[in-house]
Amino acid sequence: MTKLNSKIPLGPVATKWSNYKDHIALVNPSNKRKLDIIVVGTGLAGASAAASLGALGFKVKAFCYQDSPRRAHSIAAQGGINASKNYQNDGDSVYRLFYDTIKGGDYRAREGNVYRLAEVSGSIIDQSVALGVPFAREYGGLLDNRSFGGAQVSRTFYARGQTGQQLLLGAYSAMSRQVALGNVDSYTRHEMLDVVIVDGRARGIIARNLITGEIERHSAHAVVLATGGYGNVFFLSTNAMGSNATAVWKAYKKGAFFGNPCFTQIHPTCIPVHGDFQSKLTLMSESLRNDGRIWVPKNKEDVEKLRHNKLKPKDIVEENRDYYLERRYPAFGNLVPRDVASRAAKERCDAGFGVGETGLAVYLDFAASIKRLGRNVIEERYGNLFQMYQKIVDENPYENPMMIYPAVHYTMGGLWVDYDLMSSVPGLFVAGEANFSDHGANRLGASALMQGLADGYFVLPYTMQNYLADQINVPRFKTDLPEFAEAEKQVKSRIDKLFAIKGSKPVDYFHRQLGKIMWEYVGMARNKAGLQKAITMIREVKTEFWKDVKITGENSEVNPELEKAGRVADFIELGELMAMDALNREESCGGHFREEYQTPEGEALRNDEDFMYVAAWEYSCDGKDPILNKEPLEYVAIEVKQRNYK
Amino acid sequence: MDFTLKIWRQKNAKAKGKFVTYKVNGISDSSSFLEMLDVFNDQLVTKGEDPVVFDHDCREGICGTCSLYINGRPHGPDDAVTTCQLHMRKFKDGDTIVIEPWRSAAFPVIRDLMVDRQAFDKIIQAGGFISVNTGGIPDANAILIPKENADSSMDAASCIGCGACVAACKNASAMLFVAAKVSHFALLPQGKAEATRRVQAMVAKMDELGFGNCTNTGACEAECPKEISIDNIARMNREFLGAKIGAQKKVAKAGGF
Numbered sequence: 018m019t020k021l022n023s024k025i026p027l028g029p030v031a032t033k034w035s036n037y038k039d040h041i042a043l044v045n046p047s048n049k050r051k052l053d054i055i056v057v058g059t060g061l062a063g064a065s066a067a068a069s070l071g072a073l074g075f076k077v078k079a080f081c082y083q084d085s086p087r088r089a090h091s092i093a094a095q096g097g098i099n100a101s102k103n104y105q106n107d108g109d110s111v112y113r114l115f116y117d118t119i120k121g122g123d124y125r126a127r128e129g130n131v132y133r134l135a136e137v138s139g140s141i142i143d144q145s146v147a148l149g150v151p152f153a154r155e156y157g158g159l160l161d162n163r164s165f166g167g168a169q170v171s172r173t174f175y176a177r178g179q180t181g182q183q184l185l186l187g188a189y190s191a192m193s194r195q196v197a198l199g200n201v202d203s204y205t206r207h208e209m210l211d212v213v214i215v216d217g218r219a220r221g222i223i224a225r226n227l228i229t230g231e232i233e234r235h236s237a238h239a240v241v242l243a244t245g246g247y248g249n250v251f252f253l254s255t256n257a258m259g260s261n262a263t264a265v266w267k268a269y270k271k272g273a274f275f276g277n278p279c280f281t282q283i284h285p286t287c288i289p290v291h292g293d294f295q296s297k298l299t300l301m302s303e304s305l306r307n308d309g310r311i312w313v314p315k316n317k318e319d320v321e322k323l324r325h326n327k328l329k330p331k332d333i334v335e336e337n338r339d340y341y342l343e344r345r346y347p348a349f350g351n352l353v354p355r356d357v358a359s360r361a362a363k364e365r366c367d368a369g370f371g372v373g374e375t376g377l378a379v380y381l382d383f384a385a386s387i388k389r390l391g392r393n394v395i396e397e398r399y400g401n402l403f404q405m406y407q408k409i410v411d412e413n414p415y416e417n418p419m420m421i422y423p424a425v426h427y428t429m430g431g432l433w434v435d436y437d438l439m440s441s442v443p444g445l446f447v448a449g450e451a452n453f454s455d456h457g458a459n460r461l462g463a464s465a466l467m468q469g470l471a472d473g474y475f476v477l478p479y480t481m482q483n484y485l486a487d488q489i490n491v492p493r494f495k496t497d498l499p500e501f502a503e504a505e506k507q508v509k510s511r512i513d514k515l516f517a518i519k520g521s522k523p524v525d526y527f528h529r530q531l532g533k534i535m536w537e538y539v540g541m542a543r544n545k546a547g548l549q550k551a552i553t554m555i556r557e558v559k560t561e562f563w564k565d566v567k568i569t570g571e572n573s574e575v576n577p578e579l580e581k582a583g584r585v586a587d588f589i590e591l592g593e594l595m596a597m598d599a600l601n602r603e604e605s606c607g608g609h610f611r612e613e614y615q616t617p618e619g620e621a622l623r624n625d626e627d628f629m630y631v632a633a634w635e636y637s638c639d640g641k642d643p644i645l646n647k648e649p650l651e652y653v654a655i656e657v658k659q660r661n662y663k
Numbered sequence: 664m665d666f667t668l669k670i671w672r673q674k675n676a677k678a679k680g681k682f683v684t685y686k687v688n689g690i691s692d693s694s695s696f697l698e699m700l701d702v703f704n705d706q707l708v709t710k711g712e713d714p715v716v717f718d719h720d721c722r723e724g725i726c727g728t729c730s731l732y733i734n735g736r737p738h739g740p741d742d743a744v745t746t747c748q749l750h751m752r753k754f755k756d757g758d759t760i761v762i763e764p765w766r767s768a769a770f771p772v773i774r775d776l777m778v779d780r781q782a783f784d785k786i787i788q789a790g791g792f793i794s795v796n797t798g799g800i801p802d803a804n805a806i807l808i809p810k811e812n813a814d815s816s817m818d819a820a821s822c823i824g825c826g827a828c829v830a831a832c833k834n835a836s837a838m839l840f841v842a843a844k845v846s847h848f849a850l851l852p853q854g855k856a857e858a859t860r861r862v863q864a865m866v867a868k869m870d871e872l873g874f875g876n877c878t879n880t881g882a883c884e885a886e887c888p889k890e891i892s893i894d895n896i897a898r899m900n901r902e903f904l905g906a907k908i909g910a911q912k913k914v915a916k917a918g919g920f
């Protein structure tokens with residue numbers, strides 16, 4: 018346990034951050050120019066970090082695998098971003114956002130970090146507006162808000178159903194300005210394949226140029242990973258096709274601890290799976306739960322008739338509908354947190370009340386809101402989501418209720434970081450969804466955008482300066498050090514090894530197999546026997562992959578199959594660690610639901626006595642089990658309770 | 664459903680490309696266009712052939728990565744969708760489908776159907792931003808923005824930077840993309856302060872990068888997956904003319920303001 022020092026500043030929670038800022042070491046402007054920082058990832062976390070660090074005067078190199086920094090998957094976030102502005106005068110405050118986040122996370126996040134997050138949330142909105150983000154406004158010209166799950170106030174700022182796009186374009190434009198000013202170099206279509214450690218500190222990366230296949234060395238005084246989440250371990254998720262865990266997994270293998278890998282968020286409102294060829298799942302934003310009511314039929318006969326098209330959902334009268342969230346959770350109703358809503362949908366479908374062809378869907382119905390507010394209001398609020406739904410499903414959601422089902426969406430787990438957002442490898446910082454973060458066992462809606470931008474705009478610029486202050490005399494690193502040569506050699510030999518297999522099956526075959534195992538045994542409901550089975554099965558997939566995968570072409574060209582192969586190889590290993598972590602955590606909390614541990618009403622049953630800790634896994638070596646380190650969690654400002662949304 | 668695919672194959676930027684005809688069978692009508700290509704590519708890989716390279720990422724119409732020219736139209740036959748949102752039910756069983764990359768001097772082909780769109784990033788770097796650093800910003804509600812202006816700004820800001828407008832234009836002009844960005848900022852009080860320099864710098868960069876002139880044919884608007892209005896071009900022209908007539912301010916070096 019001595020290995021983990023979270024470095025939370027002393028003092029009351031409300032003054033920790035200002036105290037910290039008052040006492041950190043700073044780097045003067047002329048010295049900043051001599052210090053290099055690599056930022057891997059240009060989503061909200063990476064782009065805002067690159068822009069802010071560049072503006073301070075550091076020399077930044079920013080990497081992404083897409084053809085433009087603007088295409089990072091943050092672009093796809095729909096619903097909104099939280100901030101405790103209390104513009105609505107409905108009782109919001111920094112403390113309340115802090116409290117809601119800790120409670121929403123089922124008491125598995127750090128008080129110090131979360132308070133800081135809530136504290137800087139307001140500045141994110143100010144910053145974004147200054148950068149030209151066209152947030153929704155009221156007629157009087159003031160900013161508008163909507164409600165999201167797990168909160169009883171309206172604190173979510175939004176730009177139609179494209180909030181992530183607009184926030185990212187804001188950060189991207191700020192970063193672009195720094196590129197023009199010469200403070201940031203942008204490396205697009207580059208994939209980081211390893212981190213380089215010199216004398217115990219992160220000093221660079223190895224990246225593959227995705228156009229030429231060249232393996233490049235890049236050095237810096239410090240490295241930031243802002244590479245997003247690893248939901249694609251499940252094959253089907255709401256993540257982008259290229260979203261991957263390679264950067265964090267390589268860092269893990271170089272000594273960065275992996276925090277709470279099993280904490281995965283299954284989002285309740287996604288378009289259901291429709292066939293074996295399906296490549297990804299599409300989210301229907303949580304904001305829809307502001308105006309949509311979730312239900313399934315009360316009677317099995319109606320379910321049958323619906324399935325055989327003998328009945329339309331609107332033919333089912335009110336008394337025969339089960340608005341199960343409103344029934345079970347009257348206080349929060351359709352706005353319960355995601356983990357609760359997802360499990361409730363699964364419960365109804367498992368009990369045989371699911372609708373749609375597969376019986377794995379529930380209704381999200383807007384009829385009442387359209388009647389109350391008019392179709393134009395609903396269209397203005399969610400038009401692009403309705404259009405998206407119609408294009409995919411070929412049904413008109415203004416006339417028939419949407420059909421939705423839970424899907425993998427977000428990963429609360431990630432690389433373990435201290436208060437400085439530094440991993441257990443000195444000089445290796447981790448931001449955004451890639452770190453194990455502030456969301457505990459369940460993230461509240463609209464809080465990921467907040468966290469990504471908090472990390473990049475307002476936290477890293479301080480904490481990295483503090484780290485770099487004693488490095489001003491360390492000259493720029495050359496990449497001819499033996500550590501770079503060794504890392505490069507390893508990367509190249511793995512690529513050679515992949516090509517040498519010359520098996521018979523395409524990469525996706527293995528990815529699909531892994532996904533099925535993960536969804537079945539490490540998904541919404543987990544148990545001991547299933548998890549043990551999953552571990553065995555994942556190991557089999559791994560063996561088969563390294564025997565039978567087939568990759569065409571060569572390294573020295575654009576080669577998407579090679580890219581996928583490297584990513585899937587890492588997903589398989591990470592999948593195993595997720596199952597191990599889920600097996601170890603003998604309690605239910607947030608998105609982690611162990612069937613053995615539930616209340617008589619089927620709610621998650623925590624075990625604070627034995628599991629109120631962050632599980633930080635340490636890599637030992639291939640073929641050997643990782644070591645579990647525990648960071649105990651302490652609650653001083655908040656009283657720990659059983660979560661209750663009734 | 665069964666299809667004949669005529670696909671542009673080109674090994675790399677320097678190689679000469681050509682159309683190659685393939686068959687693909689047993690495609691579900693609820694699969695997306697890119698899922699159809701996934702199935703097809705898995706077949707190629709299993710046979711030991713190089714799969715067709717195409718750009719894609721979010722697969723939900725927002726990242727702007729996907730970029731296929733299908734049967735003579737950027738993003739294919741459906742209206743107001745990106746390639747990744749196009750579904751096979753929009754085609755007839757037995758159809759022949761011609762698939763090409765975006766074609767424009769400013770977007771050179773990298774491989775097969777993948778092109779290089781870095782020119783768009785360069786245009787943004789030339790001036791597509793508001794010059795503020797992080798921190799020290801007044802409260803977000805300190806400036807009132809009429810809802811109508813915020814909404815129109817949001818309409819323009821919805822551009823996903825896909826480049827379909829360029830691909831659709833016979834002159835390969837980037838006017839719609841640039842105009843969308845200029846309008847997004849020009850409609851907001853925060854963006855007004857440097858509107859003049861912005862439009863001059865962005866237009867100069869666009870010309871320098873080899874995009875063609877706008878002759879008002881409107882093909883860009885018709886093919887834009889986000890229905891960005893051509894009115895933005897008129898607004899930009901006004902901004903641009905205003906900029907010229909105004910104080911003849913020198914265009915600052917890219918980013919230098």
Ligand SMILES: Cc1cc2nc3c(=O)[nH]c(=O)nc-3n(C[C@H](O)[C@H](O)[C@H](O)COP(=O)(O)OP(=O)(O)OC[C@H]3O[C@@H](n4cnc5c(N)ncnc54)[C@H](O)[C@@H]3O)c2cc1C
Pocket residue numbers: 057058059060061062063080081082083086088089090091092093094095096097098099180181207208209210243244245246255256257260261263264300302426427448449450451462463464465466467469
């Ligand atoms: C469909 C959808 C809707 C969402 N809606 C909301 C919402 O309404 N509100 C909310 O708060 N949250 C939402 N979320 C969650 C939120 O969008 C994400 O958690 C957040 O945007 C992640 O940002 P990030 O900067 O950490 O990573 P990302 O935006 O995913 O960026 C990752 C970056 O890392 C780069 N990268 C990755 N691996 C490598 C590598 N090996 N080498 C080089 N570069 C690499 C990528 O190129 C990319 O630039 C949503 C998520 C999804 C999927």
Ligand code: SF4
Pocket residue numbers: 821822823824825826827828829839840843883886887888889890891
């Ligand atoms: S204006 Fe339309 S077509 Fe052009 S880049 Fe933007 S979204 Fe694509």
Ligand code: FES
Pocket residue numbers: 718719720721722723724725726727728729745746747748
């Ligand atoms: S893949 Fe993102 S818009 Fe099509």
